[in-house]
Amino acid sequence: MSPYIQGDKQSIYTIINDAKNSLEKLKSKEDSLKFALVAYRDHVPQDNTFITKICDFTSSDVAVKFLEELEAQGGGDQAEAVMDGLNDGIFNVKWKEKSEKLMFLVLDSPPHANNLVLTQMDFQKDVPAEIQK
Secondary structure (H helix, E strand, O other), rough: HHHHHHHHHHHHHHHHHHHHHHHHHHHOHHHHHEEEEEEEEEOOOOOOOOOOHHHEEEHHHHHHHHHHHOOOOOOOHHHHOOHHHHHHHHHHOOOOOOOOOOOOOOOOOOEEOOOOHOOOOOHHHHHOOHOOO
């Protein structure tokens, strides 16, 4: 991911800034807009630092600081722990029950997974109902 991390970060900065600008146009309070980020790397032995790291829902300033501190390292193969990151984004961040929910998956490498797992995922069945609301 190393050659692409700056572009990935720029995509996330753009999402955060566009969301803030849209909120301002609606005259809503900025503290009603929260961001969560899940960083993922690779499995051992390619990377020994972390598989996933969560920045739970917080202000845009804290989310940007978390993002700025991320660095690409490790590797050894092209595939990454994409499904681990997606799993944490669905199940391990604290989603509010009554809120609008958006999830963006930013990646530049394929996941460590059999393609059948990805093509057979059924959003209605496999994603918890409280996140689908």
